[in-house]
Amino acid sequence: MEKDVIILGIESSCDDTSAAVLKNGVLLSNVTASQAVHEAYGGVVPELASRAHQQNVVPVVDQALKKAGITKEELSAVAFTRGPGLMGSLLVGVSFAKGLARSLGIPLIDVNHLQGHVLAHFIREKDGENHIPDFPFLCLLVSGGNSQIIKVKAYNEMEVLGQTIDDAAGEAIDKCSKVMGLGYPGGPVIDRLARAGNPQAFSFARPQIAGYDYSFSGLKTSFLYFLRDRLQENPDFIEQNKEDLAASLEHTIVDILMKKLRLAAKDTHIRQVAVAGGVSANNGLRNAFAEHARKYKWDIFIPKFSYTTDNAAMIAITGYFKYLDKDFCPIDLPAYSRVTV
Ligand code: KG4
Numbered sequence: 001m002e003k004d005v006i007i008l009g010i011e012s013s014c015d016d017t018s019a020a021v022l023k024n025g026v027l028l029s030n031v032t033a034s035q036a037v038h039e040a041y042g043g044v045v046p047e048l049a050s051r052a053h054q055q056n057v058v059p060v061v062d063q064a065l066k067k068a069g070i071t072k073e074e075l076s077a078v079a080f081t082r083g084p085g086l087m088g089s090l091l092v093g094v095s096f097a098k099g100l101a102r103s104l105g106i107p108l109i110d111v112n113h114l115q116g117h118v119l120a121h122f123i124r125e126k127d128g129e130n131h132i133p134d135f136p137f138l139c140l141l142v143s144g145g146n147s148q149i150i151k152v153k154a155y156n157e158m159e160v161l162g163q164t165i166d167d168a169a170g171e172a173i174d175k176c177s178k179v180m181g182l183g184y185p186g187g188p189v190i191d192r193l194a195r196a197g198n199p200q201a202f203s204f205a206r207p208q209i210a211g212y213d214y215s216f217s218g219l220k221t222s223f224l225y226f227l228r229d230r231l232q233e234n235p236d237f238i239e240q241n242k243e244d245l246a247a248s249l250e251h252t253i254v255d256i257l258m259k260k261l262r263l264a265a266k267d268t269h270i271r272q273v274a275v276a277g278g279v280s281a282n283n284g285l286r287n288a289f290a291e292h293a294r295k296y297k298w299d300i301f302i303p304k305f306s307y308t309t310d311n312a313a314m315i316a317i318t319g320y321f322k323y324l325d326k327d328f329c330p331i332d333l334p335a336y337s338r339v340t341v
Pocket of ligand 1: 142143144169170174187190191277279281282308309
């Protein structure tokens with residue numbers, strides 16, 4: 001009988017400490033500790049994130065194993081996020097993974113966080129329905145740090161067709177919502193407010209960039225100047241228009257994202273289109289995908305909400321594919337803060 005492949009995944013690239021256990025490609029547990037400490041600062045404070053990971057990593061891994069009903073001696077390998085991310089945060093997960101794998105005498109597998117987001121579409125749940133893409137497919141990866149259109153040719157072969165030349169989509173949403181005084185992270189708040197607003201109420205600058213690349217810094221500046229001018233006339237402008245502002249901002253960002261994705265789908269003749277990353281939780285973007293599926297006959301792949309933001313399940317599934325390829329890493333492999341897929 002074939003031996004079970006049981007992977008422990010560990011994610012600590014930003015402000016979520018997460019651990020997941022996967023058996024033969026099926027998810028058994030996925031435990032995440034988020035860090036509320038950053039809310040008061042309007043953004044992630046790297047030093048505080050590292051400290052919180054230190055406190056969380058042992059209990060989170062312990063819980064993930066217990067929930068899965070797996071002992072650490074049963075593990076086949078430990079997969080960890082190597083980068084990109086905040087160096088101090090990454091070091092906690094990387095060092096923990098190395099220590100654990102070494103003490104158990106099992107292989108270590110390094111995972112690129114962005115590749116993990118894309119492969120989240122392959123996470124299988126015990127009793128879940130699984131709509132899994134075939135290769136090649138396109139993936140719109142939109143998060144706080146990235147906005148990319150990726151052609152996914154295989155688990156380990158991805159080509160970035162286009163990406164942002166300045167801010168990421170999530171970063172633009174967060175910065176605009178900060179200007180509106182909505183707190184951090186702004187994405188979920190903008191999403192909620194937008195549901196009650198008019199997306200055509202206001203219009204903001206749209207970038208004119210060639211090819212499949214994105215740019216969001218002009219939109220952010222246009223939003224800022226627009227508010228500054230309106231607030232001079234009416235100090236209550238934001239409070240009186242927050243739903244319409246959120247809806248118009250969300251509509252503009254979704255439109256910019258979908259326009260380039262449509263172009264990539266048309267040029268590559270690929271009709272399987274996925275979305276991944278924190279911004280893929282956005283309802284406006286999800287609705288736009290559904291509309292494109294109807295209009296352009298796309299076969300769309302939208303992750304469950306729990307796999308949109310940072311999670312270890314996506315690290316474990318990527319680790320599982322690398323395990324099957326015996327693609328292990330040495331113990332002295334360093335973390336990295338910046339890189340693309
Ligand atoms: O992938 P992710 O969890 O990690 C980082 O890149 O750090 O993405 C976080 C981003 C943030 O910008 C957040 O505001 C955004 O995803 N986000 C959303 C929603 N939920 C999270 N943006 C729009 N609508 C949402 N519902």
